[in-house]
Amino acid sequence: MSARVLSNTGVMLGRSIRHVTRSMDTIITVTIMPIALMLLFRYVFGGAIQTGTDNYVNYLMPGILLIAIASGISYTGFRLFNDMQSGIFERFHSMPIARSSVLWGHVLTSLVSNAISVVVIIVVGLIMGFRSSAGVLAWLAITGILVLFTLALTWVAMIAGLAASSTDGATAFSYPLIFLPFISSAFVPTDTMPGPVRAFAENQPVTSIVDTIRALLEQQPVGNEIWISLAWCAGILIVAYAFAMTAYRRKIA
Amino acid sequence: MEAQPLAIRVSGLHKSYQKLHVLKGVDFAVASGSVFALLGSNGAGKTTVVRILSTLLKPDGGTASVGGFDVVAQPEQVRESISLTGQFAAVDEILTGRENLIMVAKLRQVNNPGQVADDLLERFGLADAGGRRVATYSGGMRRRLDIAMSLIGDPPVIFLDEPTTGLDPEARIEVWKEIQSLAGKGTTVLLTTQHLEEAEKLADRIAILHQGTIIVNGTLAELRKLLPPAKAELVERQPTLEEIFLAIVGNKEVRR
Numbered sequence: 002m003s004a005r006v007l008s009n010t011g012v013m014l015g016r017s018i019r020h021v022t023r024s025m026d027t028i029i030t031v032t033i034m035p036i037a038l039m040l041l042f043r044y045v046f047g048g049a050i051q052t053g054t055d056n057y058v059n060y061l062m063p064g065i066l067l068i069a070i071a072s073g074i075s076y077t078g079f080r081l082f083n084d085m086q087s088g089i090f091e092r093f094h095s096m097p098i099a100r101s102s103v104l105w106g107h108v109l110t111s112l113v114s115n116a117i118s119v120v121v122i123i124v125v126g127l128i129m130g131f132r133s134s135a136g137v138l139a140w141l142a143i144t145g146i147l148v149l150f151t152l153a154l155t156w157v158a159m160i161a162g163l164a165a166s167s168t169d170g171a172t173a174f175s176y177p178l179i180f181l182p183f184i185s186s187a188f189v190p191t192d193t194m195p196g197p198v199r200a201f202a203e204n205q206p207v208t209s210i211v212d213t214i215r216a217l218l219e220q221q222p223v224g225n226e227i228w229i230s231l232a233w234c235a236g237i238l239i240v241a242y243a244f245a246m247t248a249y250r251r252k253i254a
Numbered sequence: 255m256e257a258q259p260l261a262i263r264v265s266g267l268h269k270s271y272q273k274l275h276v277l278k279g280v281d282f283a284v285a286s287g288s289v290f291a292l293l294g295s296n297g298a299g300k301t302t303v304v305r306i307l308s309t310l311l312k313p314d315g316g317t318a319s320v321g322g323f324d325v326v327a328q329p330e331q332v333r334e335s336i337s338l339t340g341q342f343a344a345v346d347e348i349l350t351g352r353e354n355l356i357m358v359a360k361l362r363q364v365n366n367p368g369q370v371a372d373d374l375l376e377r378f379g380l381a382d383a384g385g386r387r388v389a390t391y392s393g394g395m396r397r398r399l400d401i402a403m404s405l406i407g408d409p410p411v412i413f414l415d416e417p418t419t420g421l422d423p424e425a426r427i428e429v430w431k432e433i434q435s436l437a438g439k440g441t442t443v444l445l446t447t448q449h450l451e452e453a454e455k456l457a458d459r460i461a462i463l464h465q466g467t468i469i470v471n472g473t474l475a476e477l478r479k480l481l482p483p484a485k486a487e488l489v490e491r492q493p494t495l496e497e498i499f500l501a502i503v504g505n506k507e508v509r510r
Binding site for chain 2: 005016089094097
């Protein structure tokens with residue numbers, strides 16, 4: 002990586018971070034929905050849900066964070082789509098800069114803005130009674146998994162941003178992603194679900210990621226789940242990256 | 255002028271979009287430091303030519319070079335020599351005018367980006383608006399900012415794709431002045447336009463792109479010779495609406 006790539010990417014990151022901080026509605030919608038879900042499940046449904054733990058906020062937290070990231074990346078698709086439409090994408094591509102910095106600026110912005118919303122949600126969780134005895138290593142592992150998950154979904158968002166023909170198309174892809182945690186172990190244990198639903202829930206990425214983060218928070222052994230969740234994230238990342246680059250080459254060719 | 259080196263050379267350029275054959279062998283050359291106007295109706299392929307020259311689009315056939323560099327084989331060197339002002343103002347609406355300029359200056363790794371931005375804001379009559387978000391700018395202000403962004407780093411070749419489309423008469427005259435001052439400083443300008451008056455006013459050479467090829471290419475004087483000589487007729491000359499408009503609103507030198 003040359004100095005020019007780093008410098009260009011830095012400028013691109015600064016630019017789209019300003020887009021995030023200047024449209025407060027994106028930050029609010031990204032954090033408010035997961036926080037509302039957390040309140041709903043903790044204070045409305047929570048009393049009737051049997052999870053076998055005494056702290057339901059702890060149980061909820063991993064799934065809530067994944068929902069926040071899944072809704073956060075829809076704005077990454079939206080921002081990239083707007084660049085494609087506005088002509089600024091072409092301006093950048095006709096300039097003597099590292100072309101890769103145009104996409105990487107969006108990817109890094111996605112990581113930064115999702116990190117901000119994750120921190121906000123954890124703070125609200127702490128107020129609601131979220132507690133963890135996890136040590137530094139466990140938190141580092143959790144951070145690593147969340148970063149990898151964000152990166153994987155961000156590249157999914159890049160496909161949408163590059164290939165969509167309307168604003169709706171550039172953001173709608175994230176709805177199923179936001180919905181996935183509901184059919185997983187994020188809110189309730191999977192054992193009470195009927196056969197096919199349970200089979201789906203137990204074999205989709207969210208369950209293994211949620212179980213891994215939950216185990217790390219509770220200082221329980223993570224077992225194979227951590228490898229399954231890392232494999233899911235890495236797999237989605239590689240496939241999404243390949244598709245995004247294909248869509249990108251089609252746009253600039 | 256023929257002795258000057260060529261800034262742009264296009265030969266046998268072909269481009270199709272699916273079944274639509276837009277360029278069917280386009281040839282022209284632009285001398286260094288001159289203003290070249292590419293005329294044509296909507297859909298004639300002017301923008302396609304500009305996009306190929308600015309390395310945004312690959313031609314299906316033929317060659318094109320800018321500043322001696324081939325657009326397909328040496329796109330990075332081409333991008334070092336050019337600046338593109340596209341058909342639609344390519345500005346960042348969420349940033350302020352000043353931030354837009356600083357962004358481009360930093361990307362082009364120009365020294366002292368803040369000073370460069372302030373100078374350009376002043377020159378384009380945007381000094382007061384520099385701290386405002388571009389979303390609040392009028393069409394003319396956006397266009398001026400767009401052109402200002404293209405001048406950063408003093409690229410030797412500038413492409414202006416319909417730079418005055420959608421501008422009011424005053425803003426148009428200002429853009430024209432800016433183009434003339436660029437040409438005065440030795441910048442090569444390739445201009446596409448549908449306004450014949452614009453080409454007449456600015457261009458050293460004019461080419462007409464029609465149905466995929468250049469059908470005419472020459473100076474204004476040469477093009478005039480293509481038609482039968484002017485006949486002397488007595489016509490009462492009424493002021494044009496544009497002249498009336500400009501006289502009434504006052505054709506100010508500097509607009510804010």
